[in-house]
Amino acid sequence: MNLLVNQRVHFVLSELGQISFLARDIVSSLLKGKVVWRDLLYQIYSIGVKSQMVVLVTGAFTGMVLGAQTYFQFHKVKMDTATLAVVSVSLCDELGPVLTALMVAGRVGASIAAEIGTMRVTEQIDALRTLATHPVDYLVVPRILAAHVALPLLAMESIVVGISSSYLVGVHILGIEPTYLWDNMLKYTHDVDVIIGLVKAFIYGGIIALIGCYKGLTCGLGAEGVGHATTEAVVYSSITILITNFFLTLVMGKLVGLL
Amino acid sequence: MIEVRHLQKSFGTHKILDDVSFRIENGESVVIIGRSGGGKSVLLKHLVGLLQPDSGEVLIDGENIGPMNERQLLRIRRKFGMVFQSAALFDSMTVAENVAFALRRDKILTEGEITSRVCAALEMVDLPGTQNKKPAELSGGMRKRVGLARAIIYEPQIVLYDEPTTGLDPIVSDSIDKLMIRVHGHLKVTTVVVTHDMRTARRVGQRVMMLHDKKIYASGAPEEFFESRDPIVRQFVDGVADEKEILF
Numbered sequence: 001m002n003l004l005v006n007q008r009v010h011f012v013l014s015e016l017g018q019i020s021f022l023a024r025d026i027v028s029s030l031l032k033g034k035v036v037w038r039d040l041l042y043q044i045y046s047i048g049v050k051s052q053m054v055v056l057v058t059g060a061f062t063g064m065v066l067g068a069q070t071y072f073q074f075h076k077v078k079m080d081t082a083t084l085a086v087v088s089v090s091l092c093d094e095l096g097p098v099l100t101a102l103m104v105a106g107r108v109g110a111s112i113a114a115e116i117g118t119m120r121v122t123e124q125i126d127a128l129r130t131l132a133t134h135p136v137d138y139l140v141v142p143r144i145l146a147a148h149v150a151l152p153l154l155a156m157e158s159i160v161v162g163i164s165s166s167y168l169v170g171v172h173i174l175g176i177e178p179t180y181l182w183d184n185m186l187k188y189t190h191d192v193d194v195i196i197g198l199v200k201a202f203i204y205g206g207i208i209a210l211i212g213c214y215k216g217l218t219c220g221l222g223a224e225g226v227g228h229a230t231t232e233a234v235v236y237s238s239i240t241i242l243i244t245n246f247f248l249t250l251v252m253g254k255l256v257g258l259l
Numbered sequence: 260m261i262e263v264r265h266l267q268k269s270f271g272t273h274k275i276l277d278d279v280s281f282r283i284e285n286g287e288s289v290v291i292i293g294r295s296g297g298g299k300s301v302l303l304k305h306l307v308g309l310l311q312p313d314s315g316e317v318l319i320d321g322e323n324i325g326p327m328n329e330r331q332l333l334r335i336r337r338k339f340g341m342v343f344q345s346a347a348l349f350d351s352m353t354v355a356e357n358v359a360f361a362l363r364r365d366k367i368l369t370e371g372e373i374t375s376r377v378c379a380a381l382e383m384v385d386l387p388g389t390q391n392k393k394p395a396e397l398s399g400g401m402r403k404r405v406g407l408a409r410a411i412i413y414e415p416q417i418v419l420y421d422e423p424t425t426g427l428d429p430i431v432s433d434s435i436d437k438l439m440i441r442v443h444g445h446l447k448v449t450t451v452v453v454t455h456d457m458r459t460a461r462r463v464g465q466r467v468m469m470l471h472d473k474k475i476y477a478s479g480a481p482e483e484f485f486e487s488r489d490p491i492v493r494q495f496v497d498g499v500a501d502e503k504e505i506l507f
Contacts, residue, residue, distance in 0.1 A: 028330070119349075126309050127347035131361045131409070132336045134329060138364075 019214050025136040026144055026210075034137040035145065043142045047108050047209075048150030054103050055154045056161055062095055063087060063162025064169045071174050081180035085188035087166040092193035096159035098245050101151060101204035105237040109212040112143055113233035116216025117226040125217070140213040144206060151205030152198045159197060196252050203248065204241050211237040260285050261306055261417065261449065266315035268301060275301050277473035279315070285416070288443050288450040290464030290481075292457075292495065297470050299453040300344070300421050306451065307339045307419060308332040319417075340410030340448075344422040346402035348394040348409070354381070355390035358408045365413070380408040383445070384438060400431035404438065411442055417449040418442065424456045436462050457496060461485060469495065 029035075070083045116139055119125050125135050163185070170176040212233045219229030261283040268276040275298040283289050293299045304310040305317050308324045316323045324335050348357050358377045362368055368376065381387055384404040394402055403423060410418055420439060424432035436459050443450045443463075452463055460467050460481065467484040469477040469492060477484065477492050485496055494501075 025329075122350075123343050123345055123347035124349055126304070127341070127343060127349070127409075129309060129329075129332075130307055130336055130339055130341040131364070132333045133361075133364055134333060 022214050026141055029137045029141045035141055039142040040145055043146030044149055047146045048153060051104050051107055051154055054107055055100050055158050058099050058103050059158030059161040060165040062099055063091060063166040066090060067166030067169050071170060080176045081184050083170055083176060084167055084181045084185040088163050088185045088189040089193055091159045091162045092189060092197045096162060097155045097197045097200040097204060100155040100158045100201060101241045102238055104151065104154065105208045105241060106234055109208045109233045109237045110230045112209060112212030113215040113229045114226055116213060117219035117229040120217060120219055121221055121225060143213055144209045147205035147209035148202055151201040155197055155201035192256050200248055207240050208237045260320055262318040264316040266305060267313045269313055274473060279475055281468060281475050283449060283451060285449055286447055288463060288465045290452045290454060290460040290467045291470055292455055292460050292467060293470035295455060298473060299470055303419055303421055303453045307336060307341055338416045339419060340415040341419040342406045342410050342423055344425055346406040348402055348405055350394050354392050354405050357405060358412055360409065361413045376412055380412040384408045400427050403435055407438060411446060414446065415448065420452040422454055423452065424454065424459050439463050
């Protein structure tokens with residue numbers, strides 16, 4: 001049992017160490033200005049534009065469900081018009097960035113790991129290296145930067161769609177008075193809520209791309225190796241996002257309290 | 260010049276190369292032969308720094324590349340072109356984009372100059388007019404040729420071939436052999452070919468080295484090597500299996 005625990009701890013530490021080395025290479029590549037703008041734009045398109053549909057659907061239905069549930073509880077204490085304020089703050093601070101990141105981790109994290117993993121098993125990464133191209137410069141850095149740019153935009157889109165759909169459900173289906181509903185939302189949603197959401201989404205973008213790239217670059221041989229890498233990329237990035245979210249909420253909550 | 264000194268490499272507990280030493284002069288054409296799984300490709304990957312030795316040295320023009328990190332190795336790798344066993348073409352790109360890859364990354368030539376260099380490289384490997392095809396649309400032999408065009412377009416000093424004729428029919432293999440000889444003659448490059456194809460070894464190499472039992476077992480000019488009476492060399496050259504290796 002002890003041996004098993006030791007092996008597991010050793011494995012986890014080793015993985016963390018390797019991810020740290022990859023992060024160091026990324027920083028080194030960024031400092032050397034090795035970014036090719038054309039590759040970066042393509043990755044922003046691939047990660048950001050192609051994730052639109054999944055993020056819009058997630059944002060819309062989350063907003064609607066959250067709005068309806070909040071209304072059902074608040075209606076008991078005659079606080080119907082506070083519904084959208086709760087939806088808005090929840091979406092900005094937590095649900096917008098986290099759900100967007102989880103959906104993008106499923107779509108983009110898996111795709112990054114599969115693409116880079118396939119390149120590894122078919123010797124295309126070795127070919128890159130023999131062509132005097134650092135795989136981190138060519139494969140990793142554009143994806144990391146693109147995810148950092150795309151995630152905040154996607155999260156904001158998800159938040160706006162979520163609030164709008166919640167408003168529509170509240171006014172047209174549940175019959176809440178629209179003026180007070182909207183006014184309360186503006187009154188209780190502060191700039192800092194939006195900033196917290198954007199900062200979180202920015203960090204989750206890096207997590208998704210870093211873990212996806214790492215899993216692809218270190219994947220085992222053959223189709224089975226690529227399959228494992230893809231699954232692990234999604235699972236690890238999702239778990240990391242959820243754990244990181246807890247600590248970010250604590251830290252940013254404290255920071256906001258200090259301001 | 261390539262020099263390997265006392266190279267050792269293991270994967271886990273399995274030793275692949277043990278005290279391998281040799282030297283290849285500039286402009287020489289050397290063929291490394293040996294059994295499948297005997298460490299030939301591993302040895303070749305050490306020459307270009309794709310693998311790090313456990314001990315020993317690999318010197319390229321007098322520089323030991325063993326202790327270099329990935330970024331320092333990029334400078335050394337500009338001297339090399341490598342043709343992979345699987346061709347390793349970038350499957351999301353067209354033939355022209357594959358061949359032009361290194362030139363576009365260098366950002367030295369204009370787009371027009373790159374296009375004309377791509378045409379010239381594809382002409383050299385007898386594949387004119389294939390610029391817009393995707394690797395998936397090419398046969399195995401054509402993919403190897405594109406891999407060769409990609410390896411030679413930036414005029415490297417050394418070209419490495421990893422099993423260039425494996426999986427090809429005898430006629431295509433013959434054309435690849437002739438292509439390797441042509442590239443060696445025209446570009447005056449140092450050529451290192453890893454193969455277990457005896458016909459390729461006879462025709463392409465000015466020197467043949469045999470990797471056996473984790474070491475360089477024999478080395479010599481092709482005419483002398485293929486006339487050797489050493490039982491291990493003879494067995495490999497004649498392609499005779501041991502009794503214990505015959506399963507049925």
